Amino acid sequence: MRKFLFVMLACAAGxxxxxxxxxxxxxxxxxxxxxxxxxVILSEDHHAPVYAIFVAYGVGSKDERPGRTGFAHLFEHMMxxxxxxxxxxxxxxxxxxxxxxxxxxxxxxxxxxxxxxxxNQLDLGLFLESDRMRSLAVTQANLDNQRDTVxxxxxxxxxxxxxxxxxxxxxxxAYDAFAYKHSVIGxxxxxSAATLEDVKEFFRTYYAPNNAVLALVGDxxxxxxxxxIKKYFxxxxxxxxxxxxxxxxPPQTAERRDRLEDKLARLARxxxxxxxxxxxxxxxEALNAMHIALASGESSRLYQRLVRESQVAVxxxxxxxxxxxxxxxxxSVMVQAGRTPEEVEKLMYEEIARLQEEGITPKxxxxxxxAARRSAVSVRSSVLSRAxxxxxxxxxxxDPGRLNTIEQRRAAVTAEQVRETARKYLRPENRxxxxxxxxxxxxxxxxxxxxxxx
Amino acid sequence: MIRANRWFTLTAAAALLVCSAPGQAPQQAxxxxxxxxxxxxxxxxxxxxxxxxxxxxxxxLKNGMSVMVLEDHRTPSFSMTILIRASSLQEPPELAGxxxxxxxxxxxxxxxxxxxxQIAETLAELGGSLSASAGHRxxxxxxxxxxxxxxxxxxxLADVLLNPAFPQSELDNLVRRQLSSLQAMRAQxxxxxxxxxxxxxxxxxxxxxxxxSAEALKRLSRQHxxxxxxxxxxxxxxxxxxxGDITLKExxxxxxxxxxxxxxxxxxxxxxxxxxPIRERRVxxxxxxxxxxxxxxxxxxxxxxxxxxxxxxxLLNQVLGSGPASRLFRNIREEKGYTYGISSGFSAxxxxxxxxxxxxxxxxxxxxxxxxxLKEFRDVRERLAPADExxxxxxxxxxxxARSLESTAGVLSRAMELKDYGLPADxxxxxxxxxxxxxxxxxxxAARKYVPVDNIQIVAVGDASKIREPLKKFGPVEEYSSEGxxxxxxx
Numbered sequence: 011m012r013k014f015l016f017v018m019l020a021c022a023a024g025x026x027x028x029x030x031x032x033x034x035x036x037x038x039x040x041x042x043x044x045x046x047x048x049x050v051i052l053s054e055d056h057h058a059p060v061y062a063i064f065v066a067y068g069v070g071s072k073d074e075r076p077g078r079t080g081f082a083h084l085f086e087h088m089m090x091x092x093x094x095x096x097x098x099x100x101x102x103x104x105x106x107x108x109x110x111x112x113x114x115x116x117x118x119x120x121x122x123x124x125x126x127x128x129x130n131q132l133d134l135g136l137f138l139e140s141d142r143m144r145s146l147a148v149t150q151a152n153l154d155n156q157r158d159t160v161x162x163x164x165x166x167x168x169x170x171x172x173x174x175x176x177x178x179x180x181x182x183x184a185y186d187a188f189a190y191k192h193s194v195i196g197x198x199x200x201x202s203a204a205t206l207e208d209v210k211e212f213f214r215t216y217y218a219p220n221n222a223v224l225a226l227v228g229d230x231x232x233x234x235x236x237x238x239i240k241k242y243f244x245x246x247x248x249x250x251x252x253x254x255x256x257x258x259x260p261p262q263t264a265e266r267r268d269r270l271e272d273k274l275a276r277l278a279r280x281x282x283x284x285x286x287x288x289x290x291x292x293x294x295e296a297l298n299a300m301h302i303a304l305a306s307g308e309s310s311r312l313y314q315r316l317v318r319e320s321q322v323a324v325x326x327x328x329x330x331x332x333x334x335x336x337x338x339x340x341x342s343v344m345v346q347a348g349r350t351p352e353e354v355e356k357l358m359y360e361e362i363a364r365l366q367e368e369g370i371t372p373k374x375x376x377x378x379x380x381a382a383r384r385s386a387v388s389v390r391s392s393v394l395s396r397a398x399x400x401x402x403x404x405x406x407x408x409d410p411g412r413l414n415t416i417e418q419r420r421a422a423v424t425a426e427q428v429r430e431t432a433r434k435y436l437r438p439e440n441r442x443x444x445x446x447x448x449x450x451x452x453x454x455x456x457x458x459x460x461x462x463x464x
Numbered sequence: 465m466i467r468a469n470r471w472f473t474l475t476a477a478a479a480l481l482v483c484s485a486p487g488q489a490p491q492q493a494x495x496x497x498x499x500x501x502x503x504x505x506x507x508x509x510x511x512x513x514x515x516x517x518x519x520x521x522x523x524x525l526k527n528g529m530s531v532m533v534l535e536d537h538r539t540p541s542f543s544m545t546i547l548i549r550a551s552s553l554q555e556p557p558e559l560a561g562x563x564x565x566x567x568x569x570x571x572x573x574x575x576x577x578x579x580x581x582q583i584a585e586t587l588a589e590l591g592g593s594l595s596a597s598a599g600h601r602x603x604x605x606x607x608x609x610x611x612x613x614x615x616x617x618x619x620x621l622a623d624v625l626l627n628p629a630f631p632q633s634e635l636d637n638l639v640r641r642q643l644s645s646l647q648a649m650r651a652q653x654x655x656x657x658x659x660x661x662x663x664x665x666x667x668x669x670x671x672x673x674x675x676x677s678a679e680a681l682k683r684l685s686r687q688h689x690x691x692x693x694x695x696x697x698x699x700x701x702x703x704x705x706x707x708g709d710i711t712l713k714e715x716x717x718x719x720x721x722x723x724x725x726x727x728x729x730x731x732x733x734x735x736x737x738x739x740x741p742i743r744e745r746r747v748x749x750x751x752x753x754x755x756x757x758x759x760x761x762x763x764x765x766x767x768x769x770x771x772x773x774x775x776x777x778x779l780l781n782q783v784l785g786s787g788p789a790s791r792l793f794r795n796i797r798e799e800k801g802y803t804y805g806i807s808s809g810f811s812a813x814x815x816x817x818x819x820x821x822x823x824x825x826x827x828x829x830x831x832x833x834x835x836x837x838l839k840e841f842r843d844v845r846e847r848l849a850p851a852d853e854x855x856x857x858x859x860x861x862x863x864x865x866a867r868s869l870e871s872t873a874g875v876l877s878r879a880m881e882l883k884d885y886g887l888p889a890d891x892x893x894x895x896x897x898x899x900x901x902x903x904x905x906x907x908x909x910a911a912r913k914y915v916p917v918d919n920i921q922i923v924a925v926g927d928a929s930k931i932r933e934p935l936k937k938f939g940p941v942e943e944y945s946s947e948g949x950x951x952x953x954x955x
Binding site: 031032034035057058059060092095096097098099100102103104106107108109110111126128129130131133134137138141155156157158159160161162163165166167169170172273274275276277302307308309313314317318321324344346347373376377380381383384387390391392393 | 497499500501502503505506507508509511512513515538539540541580581584585587588589590591609610611612637640641643644645647648650651652653709753754755756757787788789793794797798799801802803804805824825826855856857859860861862863864865866867869870871
């Protein structure tokens with residue numbers, strides 16, 4: 011009986027208080043540079059007996075030259091094929107057989123490597139990352155082997171996929187500067203052309219400590235961890251800084267457009283991209299807020315209009331890319347069978363015009379702020395996501411603590427700013443459109459079912 | 465083994481990241497350690513970190529549902545799943561693959577007081593996500609979000625669960641989109657392979673269904689949905705799991721208030737036989753013209769979740785095909801360069817008992833890749849795994865437990881899984897010790913029982929004009945169109 015009363019009281023207290031939202035605790039971290047230029051970010055967290063090590067290099071497909079597309083990513087694969095004290099494949103083996111997980115990823119701006127391991131394997135993670143930063147094994151056999159794997163990756167993710175070719179076509183058309191014009195995966199021809207000398211040169215130039223950020227997050231003692239980091243990484247020599255990338259884009263003055271036939275696609279797709287400024291530009295937060303209202307999830311205007319009301323589309327997606335150089339705001343709509351890309355485009359542009367005219371409502375602004383608060387929660391959910399955020403934002407924007415300002419940055423956006431931003435960027439002459447249509451059916455294949463029901 | 469989702473969401477965003485190793489399962493090393501050169505110079509702690517999983521607090525609601533709560537006060541957020549004990553395997557046959565999923569989907573498309581748009585907008589404003597899906601062991605209705613608005617989110621969840629309106633217009637919309645999505649899915653090799661494989665492995669009942677059929681979709685009426693809801697959405701025997709910035713004390717009165725008036729029991733869960741492996745080898749080819757790769761799935765029936773061989777099979781799979789340290793990955797990706805990724809797995813559940821491997825390889829090496837897979841399958845059956853390889857596999861499995869403590873929702877779902885299978889609450893605490901003492905002979909015995917060679921079921925999706933002849937070397941070939949129609953071969 012007593013217990014029951016206590017429960018009731020607790021409940022009453024919980025229900026009646028309409029308290030201010032609980033603050034989300036900031037992620038505490040230290041930010042240090044070793045003498046050789048390696049930036050080290052440490053963040054202790056003793057919730058679970060694990061840690062994440064995350065090394066982000068300031069190199070991506072943006073640094074590739076014509077004739078060598080796909081090289082940054084091919085190089086990433088080489089980083090798993092051994093170094094002075096780690097045999098080919100031993101990296102995978104050591105991490106996984108000690109209860110860890112790992113991977114690497116290449117994007118236009120960065121190349122990143124990470125391990126998540128039980129806390130007693132702190133030396134292992136640090137050793138593996140330092141050994142390959144210091145002494146990557148560059149051999150012809152490793153290069154040829156990983157070239158095959160990467161070509162297979164290209165087949166699987168682009169050539170054998172519906173919409174693969176159109177996804178490459180969009181940036182190719184939208185950008186003028188080479189940096190972002192080509193895909194991360196690169197062309198088969200360029201992958202074939204990569205030489206051992208290219209690998210050596212790339213390693214020397216870009217895989218230097220002064221071009222990298224190491225973030226360590228999890229269950230360790232910071233002083234001990236820093237001593238170990240100095241031991242493993244401190245004597246890797248710095249290199250001259252890589253030459254800056256030319257991102258300059260002449261202002262776009264007319265719509266760009268292409269139409270691709272896709273033999274593997276069954277439904278048409280409309281992809282639209284607007285050029286936007288770099289990820290740390292003040293307009294980016296307003297664009298993010300705008301995207302929540304326009305195209306994010308079932309509450310968004312485009313979902314409601316295209317998918318639910320007019321039923322011209324099956325799905326709506328998109329997002330704001332936050333890049334070191336100029337980004338894209340992309341919208342992608344899968345067209346309902348029996349409807350046309352033209353119908354989809356017309357309604358999309360109507361909704362965009364309405365946004366530019368009326369701006370967003372107070373409720374839409376609230377949704378945008380709530381979404382930012384949820385992002386702030388989700389980025390804290392694992393040691394890996396925190397390490398990734400700290401290191402990547404340090405490399406891209408020299409701002410490792412960006413994860414602590416997600417809510418504040420979004421809260422500063424006003425409805426008026428969103429309208430101004432929509433007017434500024436979502437102009438017809440600033441857009442690139444790629445329409446994908448299914449190629450004519452092979453003989454004998456059934457016709458697409460009529461979309462009519464009832 | 466990957467199971468196809470029955471309802472498909474088409475995503476259209478371009479992939480920005482290119483990863484070097486797909487998936488993130490633990491690993492280990494093979495006998496010869498092909499594909500790996502071990503220098504043994506890296507500093508490794510020999511200690512294997514043992515962990516103890518936190519136990520959720522438990523209670524029972526007056527309507528017969530059990531409640532499990534695991535607290536995590538690091539951020540103001542929570543996630544909650546209500547599991548209703550109604551199986552999607554018991555749909556009326558003429559609506560198989562359709563009515564259970566449609567009912568779950570339509571829950572959030574309108575209640576007696578809110579339309580679909582209002583539900584979506586309210587969720588976005590409150591910072592919540594709500595989803596419902598129909599599974600073989602029950603309907604899951606889940607909500608997650610910020611505890612700032614806990615009461616409002618719980619009220620919305622209860623409204624969606626208990627007062628659905630199933631508007632005709634939303635049903636029409638769903639059917640139309642699903643018909644479109646079905647067409648798009650038929651462009652995807654993995655979808656086509658799954659469809660064929662499950663028809664082979666589970667030919668006699670609803671388990672073979674991996675997607676709705678256009679016929680059943682067109683047949684579906686609002687009345688079907690209402691009937692299905694009324695018969696199945698009952699609380700008795702159900703489970704509620706909650707993780708996050710809440711306590712059992714706070715939640716119980718709220719749950720009683722919201723769900724206390726909901727009464728009744730769903731029909732009993734089905735009992736379906738877990739059949740032994742198929743005896744004859746079979747090759748099914750699905751023609752996907754213009755493919756530059758062949759998608760391969762090889763499989764056969766093996767064990768269910770409660771089988772005593774489960775733990776031995778877990779270790780066996782760790783050696784053979786789980787992640788980048790496994791034999792399949794090291795040989796077929798790292799040594800041969802045939803693929804970007806390959807893995808194997810047991811889908812051991814109440815109703816599924818298959819073991820299999822899947823990969824995409826370039827068309828020209830279809831035959832060579834199949835030969836290598838068969839070689840690895842034979843090898844693990846014939847030869848005892850070397851001590852160091854087996855030790856690596858054990859360390860991988862036990863060591864990865866430390867990582868799984870990171871996610872409170874993940875720990876809770878492990879506890880819910882144990883309850884569902886009637887396994888003891890200390891099962892995961894004892895698991896490491898059982899893994900550590902498994903002998904190489906025991907692993908080989910499991911391989912001999914469950915890794916198929918002579919009776920392997922092969923499904924290949926690719927350009928038939930290029931792979932038809934090579935596939936014939938592996939057995940009699942049945943050929944299908946990408947619409948799933950048998951073209952040639954005997955069935």
